[in-house]
Amino acid sequence: MLGSLQEAYWGSDQVKVVKLQTLKREFEYLKMQEAESISDYCVRVRDVVNKMATLGETVSNEVLIKKAKDEALDTFEKFKALVENEKGDSDLIQDVVRKVVKFLQSAKVHLDTPKCFGLDWRVEHVRRLLNLAEREKKIVKVGIHGMPGIGKTTLAKVVCKEVFYSQFEMHCFVLNVGERCQLENGLVELQIYMLQEVSRFMPKEDSQVGVEVEHIDRGKYLLQECLRGKRVLLLLDDIQSVEQLEALGGNFTDFGAGSRLLITSQNQQILKVANVDGMYEVRIQIPRVP
Template sequence: MKTSITSCVSSFCQVVRRYDIASKIKGINERLDEIAEEKDRYHLTKIETKQFRRVESTSFIDVSKLHGRDEIKKEIVEKLLNGTSEEGCIQTISLVGMGGIGKTALAQLICNDQQVQAHFNNVIWMCVSDKSDLNKIAGAILGSLDKGSATNLQNPIPSDDVLLAKICEKIRSAKFLLVLDDVWEVRDEVWDPLKAAFQQGTSGSRILVTTRNESVATGMGSFQSQLFRLKELSDEVCWLILSQLAFMGKGNELRGKLEDIGRKIAKKCKGLPLAAKTLGGLLREKKSKDEWQHILNSEMWKLNVAEEYIFRPLLLSYYDLPSQTRPCLLLQSFPKILFFGKLN
């Protein structure tokens, strides 16, 4: 009798649970139908959005076009060449700053320094960006160490162990500088094996990281004394960058006529070398005072060239934010539109 009652109670509970689940599913379906009706009522259409990807950087650059970073470059080179490391530990030096501030350009400037080139047996450049796979990163590093390896890495793709072993073989008894450009995240399953392989290099080997996130720099092993925060350039340096491009191949007469307006445009760059470079390239095609005045009077975000070369890289930082944080950034950017629109 007791068993029978227990069985009945158990069956009843299962029925209740199933009814509860069925009710919730029904409620969800009804809500989905309401959303679909609202979509049709307000003529909403689906738009495919594409997340921008950064063009991969290289170590090659015209150093004559880089300005305003001499002091910090000198300090970093000094640390790369003369800093001491504990046994079995390679120093990691990080350049940190917002998008467009010139981290990659500074790293390129350092890589092309004659003292750096003479000091290290191998200078390896690796643009990390959205690569988060150990196999891809190790393969790219091996390709930089041995150009023949890049063409030999065909299907089947070597395992992580094979790639790391080859890296160890190439850097053993060699002093190297590894530049990891545009690092967005630190994943232990990727970074720890690489770090272990790098220990095979000779004492004095270094790693140079560029990143927008200070937490990434510390996660990569940089102490505060090894962390360099890039600041905005002065208006004068922005003008130097802008004018070098804008007046390329032009005479002093045109420069004299347009310099006053050009300096005002340089102030709109707000210390960002990327903005100065972009506007300088745009102004190179403009020869009249009216055209330059139009650029000065234009709102920066309405210039097509600004959207392509300035804001697109900055969008990468936006996409890197947690999904719940993005609306907060939009509210800060357009407070009147969003806030008052909500109230109305």
């Protein structure tokens, strides 16, 4: 009976083969439409991929991400050629091109977000705490806390992956801070890593790549100077001490308006010291018995 129901719903094997071939062609030739955003394009791609999955055909995240990036870059090249052929203010044209390049470099491709059962409503809760809609106002700091291994890092990563990066001037995600700080000079190495990450969004002459960091205070100073006045999206994962927090975040009030800071920690007290605007506790969810 199950076989009959499946055939009634999906059709015969031959029909499924034809449907799958049609979807594969649609996936292959799916292009961005005029004035379509990358995120909207990715939604269309995902719809096709989901239909393919119901017919037994899976597409890897690597393939999805490559397709989205290639399409975005192709669209940019067409736009660039069009702009270069236009007569007018060369400075204005260059400014437009720079903005488009920044958009393509920082725009989030909404295809590689892991799907975890029961995570969606938690993600939405943290997003509301971050108050992403208020871009031009105050700095917002949100803490995620809970017992070890309960999913704080996963939740924070998914939240950050769903943020549209182009609304920030810089973004930097520092994972497993506690574990990495146990290594020799671990905190200084993390500061160097952060300097390298934020340097991607700075003019070449201001880059901090290769700068010598002799001690924690030096690294803290350099980070503060790099992040001062910038609209930043920063994730600090598994903070285990106030020292780590201060060394990697510095004086959060120096960040530009609209910045967002997400901190995960087992220790709720650390989040209170950081004076976060909101906290979310990840708890074990015990299913209800009917």
